[in-house]
Amino acid sequence: MESAILEGAFAAPVFDSQAAFRAILAALAEPGTAHRLPASAPPAPLSPTAGSIALSLCDQETPVAIDPAFRAAAPWITFHTGAPVTDDRTAARFAFLSGLDTIPPGFGVGDDLYPDRSATLVAPIRLEGRRMTLRGPGIDGTRTIAASFTDAFLDGWAANRALFPRGLDLILVDEIGGAVLALPRTTEVTCTSR
Numbered sequence: 001m002e003s004a005i006l007e008g009a010f011a012a013p014v015f016d017s018q019a020a021f022r023a024i025l026a027a028l029a030e031p032g033t034a035h036r037l038p039a040s041a042p043p044a045p046l047s048p049t050a051g052s053i054a055l056s057l058c059d060q061e062t063p064v065a066i067d068p069a070f071r072a073a074a075p076w077i078t079f080h081t082g083a084p085v086t087d088d089r090t091a092a093r094f095a096f097l098s099g100l101d102t103i104p105p106g107f108g109v110g111d112d113l114y115p116d117r118s119a120t121l122v123a124p125i126r127l128e129g130r131r132m133t134l135r136g137p138g139i140d141g142t143r144t145i146a147a148s149f150t151d152a153f154l155d156g157w158a159a160n161r162a163l164f165p166r167g168l169d170l171i172l173v174d175e176i177g178g179a180v181l182a183l184p185r186t187t188e189v190t191c192t193s194r
Contacts, residue, residue: 005075008041010055016040020056024171027182032134032143034127034179046073049173049180050096053122058083058094065092065107065119089119097123100149100172103156107168115165118185125149125172127181131193136186145181147172149189157189 010016016038023035042051051073058064060082066074073096074085086092089106097104100123110118126148134143149157160167167185174181183189 005043005079008043008051008076009080010038010040010052012038016052017056020052024053024056024180024182027171027180028138028169028184030138031136031183031187032139032145032181034174034177034181036179042076043072045098046070046076046096047124047173047175047178049178050122050124051076053171053173053180054083054094054096055080057120060084062093063088063091065089065095067096067098069098070096092119093117095119095121097121099123100125100153100170102150102152103160103168109160109163109166109168111166115167118166118168120169120171122171122173124175126176127174127179128176130191133190133192134183135188135190137184139187144192149191151191154189154191157183160185161188 020037023037027035037049037052039048040051040055054077058081062083063086064083066085090108107119128146129148132145132147169185170183172181
């Protein structure tokens with residue numbers, strides 16, 4: 001067990017971390033576009049892509065909430081990033097979720113003076129199924145993706161968007177291909193097919 005905590009970080013820590021960070025920033029700047037990250041090997045069932053997100057974004061000043069399904073990865077995240085794991089959703093700056101049927105309650109959305117003190121949710125998604133139209137900053141007109149978003153998620157995302165400048169941001173991990181795409185709080189998501 002101890003070796004699983006010590007191993008699995010980036011092969012080339014400086015270069016891989018920089019490449020992952022740039023890919024995540026590109027995903028946030030262009031919502032709905034897929035980007036690949038350098039591989040990591042966190043303890044299962046946390047995906048290699050989610051592990052790479054943790055390695056490049058989390059640090060000792062970013063408390064992390066972890067879905068109970070990923071508890072085995074908590075020591076790995078803390079060892080490699082210094083990030084404290086918390087059960088207090090309001091304190092978490094990142095949350096690693098095992099699913100996203102709806103927007104989970106209780107995470108900090110920032111406030112009007114400090115909207116950046118909100119949480120970023122990292123969750124798996126299947127990039128297949130219903131067609132979604134995205135609008136907002138970083139999108140020239142509209143962008144269309146296929147995604148397995150539920151109606152409850154879409155309703156919750158609309159309510160989240162209405163909180164602007166406060167609100168949650170999402171980094172989504174493609175369950176099949178391993179790429180990431182992001183939905184900042186400013187992105188409007190509407191279902192265009194059932």
